[in-house]
Amino acid sequence: MSSLTIKPARSLRGTIEVPGDKSVTHRAIMLASLAQGRSSITGYCRGEDCLNTMRACRAMGIEIQESPGRLDVQGKGQWGLSESNGPIDCGNSGTGIRLLTGLLAGQDFFTVLTGDASIRRRPMGRVVRPLREMGASIAGRRGGELAPLAITGRKLTGITYASPVASAQVKSALLLAGLFAEGTTSVTEPRVSRDHTERIFRYYGIACSQRGTTVSVEGRPAAGWQAKDLWVPGDFSAAAFFLVAGTIVPGSEITIRQVGVNPTRIGLLTILARMGADIQVLNVREEAGEPVADLMVRSASLRGVTVTADEIPHMIDEFPILCVAAAVAEGDTIVSGAEELRVKESDRIATMAVELRKMDVSMTERPDGMVIHGSGGKARMIAASCDSHGDHRIAMSMAVAGLVADGVTTIADSGCIETSFPGFESKLLDLLTPLS
Ligand SMILES: O=C(O)C1=C[C@@H](OP(=O)(O)O)[C@@H](O)[C@H](O)C1
Numbered sequence: 001m002s003s004l005t006i007k008p009a010r011s012l013r014g015t016i017e018v019p020g021d022k023s024v025t026h027r028a029i030m031l032a033s034l035a036q037g038r039s040s041i042t043g044y045c046r047g048e049d050c051l052n053t054m055r056a057c058r059a060m061g062i063e064i065q066e067s068p069g070r071l072d073v074q075g076k077g078q079w080g081l082s083e084s085n086g087p088i089d090c091g092n093s094g095t096g097i098r099l100l101t102g103l104l105a106g107q108d109f110f111t112v113l114t115g116d117a118s119i120r121r122r123p124m125g126r127v128v129r130p131l132r133e134m135g136a137s138i139a140g141r142r143g144g145e146l147a148p149l150a151i152t153g154r155k156l157t158g159i160t161y162a163s164p165v166a167s168a169q170v171k172s173a174l175l176l177a178g179l180f181a182e183g184t185t186s187v188t189e190p191r192v193s194r195d196h197t198e199r200i201f202r203y204y205g206i207a208c209s210q211r212g213t214t215v216s217v218e219g220r221p222a223a224g225w226q227a228k229d230l231w232v233p234g235d236f237s238a239a240a241f242f243l244v245a246g247t248i249v250p251g252s253e254i255t256i257r258q259v260g261v262n263p264t265r266i267g268l269l270t271i272l273a274r275m276g277a278d279i280q281v282l283n284v285r286e287e288a289g290e291p292v293a294d295l296m297v298r299s300a301s302l303r304g305v306t307v308t309a310d311e312i313p314h315m316i317d318e319f320p321i322l323c324v325a326a327a328v329a330e331g332d333t334i335v336s337g338a339e340e341l342r343v344k345e346s347d348r349i350a351t352m353a354v355e356l357r358k359m360d361v362s363m364t365e366r367p368d369g370m371v372i373h374g375s376g377g378k379a380r381m382i383a384a385s386c387d388s389h390g391d392h393r394i395a396m397s398m399a400v401a402g403l404v405a406d407g408v409t410t411i412a413d414s415g416c417i418e419t420s421f422p423g424f425e426s427k428l429l430d431l432l433t434p435l436s
């Protein structure tokens, strides 16, 4: 099992790019597979999650060629997928398995979707139940609450669904199913979650309307959609580790080029600004329907803040790294309304509490969040033997914590970083001047 060793840093300085956005890459591969003709995708994420979505589409008959930095996807049109002759393994990816469940519910073939031990613990009923309302036939462990899921493609009918959770995976699964359904499919969320599916639909010319927190698609667009080249911006959730590292390591200045700054993703920027961080958003432009910018971070002292339920969906994957920032801030950081963190790759409230305590950080767990008692940077964190719990975001967050510890920190089982951020360690090392 691989492990990561992190030494304390004197400073982090330089310019980097981060891998392409994982959420956008999943969607780009799926939409290009169902387009008429050949789409080139550049800037995409080569993390394991996205490679699994690529393998899934190949298993369903789509030709995808990879040359350095570029995917050529030979789309077969909206109804062009064919039955895979074996189960499809989505690996560690909640996005992959949930979006594919929606996409496959209305096909005229049978599919089994599964994943690793973490995926087989994560809730699938949240997509299975509304898809059944549309007419889908999906079986799974515990009545369809858990993967593996066996999907017998059926004729679907659009529904109007009020989702109890703000989840882009639920919304997207239903919108993808909606493309294959008779009539309109509408999804209302308690709060707007990331809107990459809506944006990529529009980019491909698929009508998709938004009113408040409700999104609707018309089923069975007459002519399907045409292939279109697409560049994927850098992943804000990957950039987040460097935004926090550049903030908490004194004497740092990092520029992260070409990062997606979709407003439904960048809640962490607002929170870090409230904490006192110095981050500039430069050269804002738009590419393939997504806003993109360069981000420049300089080190700064932080103060604790309160994060409310309204702010959670736009920074849902950034809580592990926010905990690290909060640990060195002056005063308490209080998070509530974040119970969704308990059903990610790991229970991210529990795992961060366990790991940060090893480094002498005081963090109180709450059922729906946490209170992190910041040290105000008065003492360095204690270097420790940490564990990723098989969760890429925990591994990278603890690596950043290690930069401000008093000795050598190790992170066991760090191979999971490949899920979203191949090359994380070397990017960090390139920026780093060690303390001694
Ligand atoms: O739709 C997506 O691409 C994602 C949605 C979020 O999950 P939920 O929909 O479960 O909140 C997020 O945590 C995940 O990393 C990616």
Ligand SMILES: C=C(OP(=O)(O)O)C(=O)O
Pocket: 049, 092, 093, 094, 095, 096, 317, 344, 345, 393, 420
């Ligand atoms: C929660 C995540 O991904 P997924 O749900 O796709 O596994 C993540 O990347 O932090």
